[in-house]
Amino acid sequence: MDEQPIIQIKDVHKYFSDSIHALRGVTLDIYKGEVIMIIGPSGSGKSTLLRSINNLEEIDYGDIIVDGFSVKNHKDINKLRMEVGMVFQQFNLFPHLSVLNNIMLAQKIVRKRSEKDALKNAMILLDKVGIPDKANAFPAQLSGGQQQRVAIARALAMNPKIMLFDEPTSALDPEMIQEVLEVMIQLAREGMTMAVVSHEMGFARAAADRCILMDAGKIVEDAPKDELFTNPKEERTKLFLSKIL
């Protein structure tokens, strides 16, 4: 891959307080169409790294450039965010809006699409995530797996160039994990650039290109997924994999 990375993370530091140094010099390039899986123990900074990419966390040092927009340039932050879809562990659907309106709201007020276009797009996406029959339901009436699929559709509706997933299946009952992973795998096959924090080996096997292990705010190992899982170089990686596999 000789072209420019679509995300450039350059020596990023993040402090939550003097004593909490959540990111300690993270450098990472993500190329168009790549699916990156980020693993690591709890508290290692995975969420903070992901949330820094769309500036939900403001970084203290270094820079992140997403499709030409820097997170340091606050004027363009909403433009940057339009290009980056995010899926949260807790779904974060808007409970006062129907499924359709959840997917249409930002299309209308951020992308300035007409009601008709937004609706058409929303129905296509609901079809894609497999729940067109829930269009008029409210989030509280859906199962966790269905809610997460709506959340994915809501993010996709903005036509992002990159999708970030922060433990998208961790809050789900086991029987619902697969339906969400299938949507994500499908998305990866279609060529979406994705950064996924997850320990789901099923997804890693089916869709990941590269895998990154984080520990204590740093990237410990960054390797093609087959190498990282079968032949890890670092002791930290071996130790961590022995715990989760």
Added chain:
Amino acid sequence: MLPKNNKEITNKWLNKNLPQVGELSKIDPWWGLVLIVLALIVLLLVSQPDPYQRILNFTEDGIWITLLVTLVSSVLTLVLGLFGGLGRISKNKVIYGIVSLYVEIVRGIPLLVQLLVWYFAFPAIIAQAGIKFNIPAFKNYLANPVMMAIIGISVCYAAYMSEIVRAGIESLPAGQMEAARSLGMTRLQAMQYVILPQAYRTIMPAIGNEFISILKDSSLVSVVAVSDLTRRGREFMSTTFLPIETWTMVALLYLLMTLISARIVNIVEKKTKMDK
């Protein structure tokens, strides 16, 4: 037989705050109290037109003034309180500082004193400034009692309303704002379309209570030359020397107004909850 009935009634009354689907169509038992108070007033008017009919006739314009002051103050309080609440969660330190100072000061001074300031001190300040800087319009400034009363109540109550709005917004999970921002919405758009519509549902009962408090506290404006129900009652008493009859009637009229307001608030509340 009796204990069972009693239990049923208690249960019904206990459940009043837990709205169930379809309950709106049922008749709310609290309307019974409204009817009792209304019946009491009618009974007094019919059985002893003198003095009760006379009291009602004399204070009628006061009732309208009380309702006017309450209504306009409530709307202003809501609008100011909304901005105050947004100011209290503002990331801008200057806005946050100014609004917080306002809330602290206003909450530390009794409403009656604030009304006296607005009616007596504020116009005096304007007049003196007019003399000092030679502005004729200011020199002859005369305070309109109703306007000053409305300003006084709104400025005071908006401070409390700000805290209600702030608490309502802060009660929502942080993920709601984050999801909205991650979709590219500005903070203002997220507030307008995602945060406030949800906060409204949780703070609706508190807002309703504030409106009813405004109705009751509006009686304080009687000391700053506003001819509201309370002031008209006092005027009637001082010419007729009928304290018992006058204040019985005035008290019943206030009770009727607050009870009806409480029912209206209750209906709106249930409707909001059912929309969910």
